[in-house]
Amino acid sequence: MFISSEEQILFHSEHASENVIEAFKSTSSNLNPDSVNGSLAAAEFPDSPPVSTIYTDVGVIPEHEKDEQEQLISNLEREVKQLRNEQCVFDKKRREALSKILDIKGSIRVFCRVRPFLLPEKRITSEPVSAASERIRVKLGGTRKDFEFDKVFPQEANQGSVFVEVEPVLRSAMDGHNVCVFAYGQTGTGKTFTMNGTNEHPGIIPRALEELFCQASLENSSSFTFSMSMLEVYMGSLRDLLAPRPCSKAYEPVTRCNLNIQTDPKGLVEVEGLSEVQISGSAKARWWYDKGRRARSTSWTNVNEASSRSHCLTRITIFRRGYALEGKSEISKLWMVDLGGSERLLKTGAVGLTLDEGRAINLSLSALADVMAALRRKRSHVPYRNSKLTQILKDSLGNGSKVLMLVHISPYEEDVCETMCSLNFAKRARATESNKEIPEELRRQKEKKIMELEEEMREAEKEHQKLRDQIQKAEFKLDEQKKVLSTTYKPKENDDSSPISPKNNVKEVTETPKASKKYVKSNISNSMPRFMTSTVASRQRQSASEREIVGRSRSLRSAITRGSLQFSGSQSLNCSDLRLKAVIQNSTGKSRLGETTETPKCNGLESKSTHPGSRTITSSEPNVAVTLRRHRRRMSDLI
Numbered sequence: 001m002f003i004s005s006e007e008q009i010l011f012h013s014e015h016a017s018e019n020v021i022e023a024f025k026s027t028s029s030n031l032n033p034d035s036v037n038g039s040l041a042a043a044e045f046p047d048s049p050p051v052s053t054i055y056t057d058v059g060v061i062p063e064h065e066k067d068e069q070e071q072l073i074s075n076l077e078r079e080v081k082q083l084r085n086e087q088c089v090f091d092k093k094r095r096e097a098l099s100k101i102l103d104i105k106g107s108i109r110v111f112c113r114v115r116p117f118l119l120p121e122k123r124i125t126s127e128p129v130s131a132a133s134e135r136i137r138v139k140l141g142g143t144r145k146d147f148e149f150d151k152v153f154p155q156e157a158n159q160g161s162v163f164v165e166v167e168p169v170l171r172s173a174m175d176g177h178n179v180c181v182f183a184y185g186q187t188g189t190g191k192t193f194t195m196n197g198t199n200e201h202p203g204i205i206p207r208a209l210e211e212l213f214c215q216a217s218l219e220n221s222s223s224f225t226f227s228m229s230m231l232e233v234y235m236g237s238l239r240d241l242l243a244p245r246p247c248s249k250a251y252e253p254v255t256r257c258n259l260n261i262q263t264d265p266k267g268l269v270e271v272e273g274l275s276e277v278q279i280s281g282s283a284k285a286r287w288w289y290d291k292g293r294r295a296r297s298t299s300w301t302n303v304n305e306a307s308s309r310s311h312c313l314t315r316i317t318i319f320r321r322g323y324a325l326e327g328k329s330e331i332s333k334l335w336m337v338d339l340g341g342s343e344r345l346l347k348t349g350a351v352g353l354t355l356d357e358g359r360a361i362n363l364s365l366s367a368l369a370d371v372m373a374a375l376r377r378k379r380s381h382v383p384y385r386n387s388k389l390t391q392i393l394k395d396s397l398g399n400g401s402k403v404l405m406l407v408h409i410s411p412y413e414e415d416v417c418e419t420m421c422s423l424n425f426a427k428r429a430r431a432t433e434s435n436k437e438i439p440e441e442l443r444r445q446k447e448k449k450i451m452e453l454e455e456e457m458r459e460a461e462k463e464h465q466k467l468r469d470q471i472q473k474a475e476f477k478l479d480e481q482k483k484v485l486s487t488t489y490k491p492k493e494n495d496d497s498s499p500i501s502p503k504n505n506v507k508e509v510t511e512t513p514k515a516s517k518k519y520v521k522s523n524i525s526n527s528m529p530r531f532m533t534s535t536v537a538s539r540q541r542q543s544a545s546e547r548e549i550v551g552r553s554r555s556l557r558s559a560i561t562r563g564s565l566q567f568s569g570s571q572s573l574n575c576s577d578l579r580l581k582a583v584i585q586n587s588t589g590k591s592r593l594g595e596t597t598e599t600p601k602c603n604g605l606e607s608k609s610t611h612p613g614s615r616t617i618t619s620s621e622p623n624v625a626v627t628l629r630r631h632r633r634r635m636s637d638l639i
C-alpha cells in the first residue's frame with residue numbers, strides 16, 4: 001500500500017509550534033502531525049518532544065493532553081488525601097475535647113426532670129418541689145431537703161431542651177464509646193414521654209435515630225452503619241421485642257426465658273439469639289422501633305393506665321469504618337433504656353402478678369443504683385451480677401462508657417414520698433468517690449476548663465467542616481475528571497461499518513478544539529483486524545515519505561530563513577508541494593502585497609477550509625474523491 005504525501009496532508013496540525021510550523025499551520029494545517037509536527041519538531045528542534053497523537057471517536061488528540069488529564073487526576077487524588085489527613089487531625093481534636101468534657105462533667109451524669117401538672121382541674125394546695133438549674137428542693141412536713149444534679153429540667157422544659165443535653169453523649173457513641181441513657185422514676189412521671197414522646201413532641205429515641213443518621217451523613221472521613229435490637233427485661237427474664245411474633249398473644253415463659261447473656265473473654269456482652277436488624281435510614285429505624293414498642297408488655301395499675309411493667313431496652317450498634325481508623329472498624333453501643341416504674345408497691349395496690357412485677361422492677365433498679373455507685377466511687381468490685389439488667393449493660397456502664405440517668409419526679413404533694421425515694425436513688429447513683437460535695441473553687445475551675453474545651457471543640461468542628469466542604473469539592477472534580485478519562489477517552493471500538501475517517505476526525509477536532517479535551521488514547525493497530533493494519537512495506541514507504549517531507553520542510557525552512565526560495569514551473573510539486581509553496585509565499589510576504597492569493601489546484605483537488613486552523617482537501621471530480629477517501633481510510637489504518 002503506497003501512501004503518498006498528499007494523503008498525509010489530510011491531517012491537521014493543531015499543535016504545531018514555532019516559526020515554520022506556525023507558518024505551515026496557517027495554510028497547511030492538514031499535514032499529518034506525525035509526519036510534520038512530530039518528525040519536523042524532532043528533527044529541527046531536538047529539545048521539543050515529539051507530539052504523538054491519539055485517534056479516537058472525538059478526533060485526533062495529542063497524547064500529552066491525556067497525560068495532562070492523568071496528571072490532573074493524580075494531583076486531585078493527592079489533594080484529597082492531604083485534606084483527609086488534615087481532617088483527621090481536627091476530628092481527633094474534637095473527639096478528645098469532647099471526651100475530656102464528658103470526663104470532667106463525669107462519665108456518669110444524673111439529670112432530673114419534673115413533670116408538669118397534668119390535671120388542671122385538680123386543686124393544687126402546695127407545690128412541694130421547686131427546681132433550680134442544678135438543684136431540686138423538696139418540702140416535706142416542716143423540713144426542706146436539697147438534691148444536687150448535673151442538670152435539672154423544670155416543668156416547662158420541652159423535649160428539645162432535654163435532647164440538647166443528650167446530644168453530646170450520642171456524639172460520643174459515634175466516636176466509639178459505649179453509651180447508656182436511662183429514664184428512671186415513679187410510674188406516671190414521664191419516663192416514656194421523655195424517651196419516646198408523642199408524635200407532636202418526639203422524645204429522645206426518635207430524635208436520636210434522626211440525629212445518628214444526620215451525623216453519619218455529614219461525616220466524610222468515616223462511614224457508619226447501624227443496627228438495632230430491642231429487648232424487654234420482665235421479671236428477670238429477657239424478651240426479644242423485634243423477634244417475629246409468636247402465633248399466640250399470650251406471654252409464653254418458654255420464649256421469654258430463652259435468651260442468655262454471654263460475655264466474651266474481652267468483656268464484651270452479647271445476648272444470645274437477640275434479633276438485630278440493619279437500619280439503613282431513620283425512617284426504617286423508626287419503623288422497627290415502633291414495632292418493638294408495640295410488643296412491649298403493659299398492664300393496668302392504679303397509677304398509670306399504660307404503665308410499663310418491665311424495662312425496655314433499645315440498642316443501636318454503631319459500626320464505624322473510616323479513613324481515620326486506617327481501614328479498621330470500630331463498634332460501639334448506644335443503649336436507650338425506659339426503666340420500669342419505681343413505685344412503692346403498697347401504693348399501687350398491686351397483688352399477685354402485678355406485685356411480683358413491681359418487686360422485680362424494684363430489685364433490678366436497686367442493683368442498677370449499686371452498680372452506678374460502685375462505678376462512681378471507682379470501687380474494685382462492681383456488682384453487675386445482681387440483676388439481668390446490669391449483666392446486659394455490663395460493657396456499657398464502666399470502662400470509658402458514658403452514662404446518663406434522667407430521674408423523673410412528680411410535682412404533686414401526694415407523690416412527695418415517691419419523689420423522695422427517686423431523689424435518694426439519684427443521690428446514690430451520683431455518689432462521688434469521697435461522698436462529699438465538690439468545693440466551690442474546684443467547681444469553678446472545672447467550669448472554666450469545660451468552657452475552654454468547648455471552644456476548642458467548636459474550633460475543631462469548624463475546621464473539620466471547612467475541610468469537609470473542600471474535600472467534597474475536590475472529590476467532585478476528581479469524579480468528573482475520572483469520568484472524562486474513562487468515558488470520553490474510551491478507546492475507539494473496532495467498528496467495521498464505520499471505519500475511522502481521517503476527514504471525520506479532522507472535522508470533529510476542528511469543531512471541538514481545545515475546549516473539549518475529551519480524547520482517548522487508542523492503539524488502533526491493536527484494535528484493527530489484521531488485514532487492515534499496515535504492512536512492513538507500507539510502513540517503510542510511509543517513513544520514506546515522512547523523511548521526504550521532513551527533508552523538504554527542512555530545506556524550506558532554511559530557504560524561508562534565507563528568504564531566497566523561488567519556485568519555477570519546472571519544479572515538480574504535488575499537492576503538498578503546492579501548499580508548501582503557498583506557505584512559503586505567505587511567509588516570504590508575496591501574498592501580503594495585495595495580490596489575490598491563488599487557490600492552489602492540483603488534479604482537480606482544491607483546498608477547502610473547514611476551520612481557520614485546519615483544512616481538508618476535497619475534490620469536485622467523483623473518481624478523485626473516491627480515491628481520496630480510500631486513501632484517507634488507508635492513512636487512518638496506518639496510524
Ligand SMILES: Nc1ncnc2c1ncn2[C@@H]1O[C@H](COP(=O)(O)OP(=O)(O)OP(=O)(O)O)[C@@H](O)[C@H]1O
Nearest residue numbers: 115187188189190191192193304306307308340341
Ligand atoms: N413533660 C411532660 N409534658 C407533658 N406531658 C407529660 C410530661 N411527662 C409526662 N407526661 C404525660 O404524663 C403521662 C404519664 O407519662 P408516662 O407514661 O411517660 O409516664 P411513665 O413514667 O413512663 O409511666 P410508667 O412507668 O407507668 O410507664 C402521659 O400521659 C404523658 O403524656
